[in-house]
Amino acid sequence: MQPTRDSGHRDTSQPAVAECIIGADQGLQAVMQRVNQVAPSEASVLILGETGSGKEVIARAIHERSRRRNNAFVRVNCGALPSDLIDSELFGHEKGSFTGAVSQRRGWFERADGGTLLLDEVGELPMAAQIRLLRVLQDGIIQRVGSEHDIAVNVRVIAATHRDLPHMVQEGQFREDLWYRLAVFPIILPALHERPRDIKPLALHFIHRAAQRLGLPTPRLKATDLQLLMSYRWPGNVRELGSVLERAVILGQNREMDLKTSLGAEGLRKFASATTKPRAKDSEKDPIEPLDVIITQHIQRALARAGGRVDGPAGAAVLLGLNTSTLRGKLRKYGIEPADFKD
Numbered sequence: 001m002q003p004t005r006d007s008g009h010r011d012t013s014q015p016a017v018a019e020c021i022i023g024a025d026q027g028l029q030a031v032m033q034r035v036n037q038v039a040p041s042e043a044s045v046l047i048l049g050e051t052g053s054g055k056e057v058i059a060r061a062i063h064e065r066s067r068r069r070n071n072a073f074v075r076v077n078c079g080a081l082p083s084d085l086i087d088s089e090l091f092g093h094e095k096g097s098f099t100g101a102v103s104q105r106r107g108w109f110e111r112a113d114g115g116t117l118l119l120d121e122v123g124e125l126p127m128a129a130q131i132r133l134l135r136v137l138q139d140g141i142i143q144r145v146g147s148e149h150d151i152a153v154n155v156r157v158i159a160a161t162h163r164d165l166p167h168m169v170q171e172g173q174f175r176e177d178l179w180y181r182l183a184v185f186p187i188i189l190p191a192l193h194e195r196p197r198d199i200k201p202l203a204l205h206f207i208h209r210a211a212q213r214l215g216l217p218t219p220r221l222k223a224t225d226l227q228l229l230m231s232y233r234w235p236g237n238v239r240e241l242g243s244v245l246e247r248a249v250i251l252g253q254n255r256e257m258d259l260k261t262s263l264g265a266e267g268l269r270k271f272a273s274a275t276t277k278p279r280a281k282d283s284e285k286d287p288i289e290p291l292d293v294i295i296t297q298h299i300q301r302a303l304a305r306a307g308g309r310v311d312g313p314a315g316a317a318v319l320l321g322l323n324t325s326t327l328r329g330k331l332r333k334y335g336i337e338p339a340d341f342k343d
């Protein structure tokens with residue numbers, strides 16, 4: 001099988017191209033510190049984060065900052081491996097070892113030899129595969145299916161998942177010994193709504209990229225559109241933000257980009273029902289938003305209402321019941337630009 005995005009595998013035998021990590025000096029600052037600490041070591045890393053939050057981007061950053069950077073970076077989506085082929089996919093097989101094994105095949109561990117193997121969605125691996133994976137991680141030796149010949153592999157494993165692995169361990173769905181082996185150095189990637197400062201630079205990046213692909217001038221991000229983006233909870237995280245903006249740029253060709261129009265009535269309803277505004281009735285399941293998120297959004301609402309003015313009788317400071325210097329301090333702290341709210 002050739003490595004493709006759809007089958008969940010990507011084999012980067014070429015030196016990796018550094019991808020720009022938006023938010024590296026803002027909402028992802030603490031994550032990047034962890035990346036820089038762990039990259040030069042050989043330690044296994046476990047990246048925990050919601051779907052689309054950038055786990056692969058972070059895994060690549062670790063690879064690119066490691067001594068293995070000139071060797072392969074291979075991503076395997078464990079959730080996409082058919083259960084009867086997991087061993088063959090990971091460790092390879094000999095010709096004739098099972099029906100369909102028409103030729104010898106090297107598995108993903110062998111292909112990543114000397115480099116880094118990202119085991120994405122590791123929480124989806126069935127128990128039997130977890131046992132075999134643990135053995136390989138401990139011994140650094142694999143056997144292809146249908147062979148008793150040991151092959152030594154030198155692979156750094158980075159595992160990633162959106163699942164609550166500690167809870168899975170408690171429930172007996174994930175092996176505790178494998179958890180300890182993988183979680184030598186855990187990195188928790190915050191969801192996009194927990195790092196609101198990254199939304200604007202990410203939005204500008206995606207708008208610019210989409211316009212470049214279409215050969216169009218980069219459209220402006222209107223203050224009202226930024227406010228809409230800031231108020232949504234982004235369950236699909238950075239990936240969802242990218243696709244919403246790409247669609248907006250495509251639909252807004254040759255006109256001013258308008259998020260409300262490009263989302264349509266249905267999209268707007270979805271946005272409205274998933275905003276981070278406080279709900280009337282609290283429930284155990286409702287996430288508690290970090291205070292910084294609520295403060296950022298509240299200041300942005302006031303600035304939008306005040307047309308970007310901070311002081312004066314109709315300025316945001318009066319609306320918020322703050323004196324101007326206090327509000328200016330908060331604008332600096334939360335990285336909010338009043339000019340973004342001038343329409």
Ligand SMILES: Nc1ncnc2c1ncn2[C@@H]1O[C@H](COP(=O)(O)OP(=O)(O)OP(=O)(O)O)[C@@H](O)[C@H]1O
Pocket residue numbers: 020021022023024028049050051052053054055056057058120162238239242
């Ligand atoms: N900080 C970032 N800067 C620039 N692009 C980003 C950033 N984070 C994520 N992306 C982009 O968002 C998309 C999703 O990121 P990625 O595939 O790394 O997420 P993931 O958490 O691994 O997703 P999944 O849970 O589906 O495996 C990709 O196109 C990626 O390039």
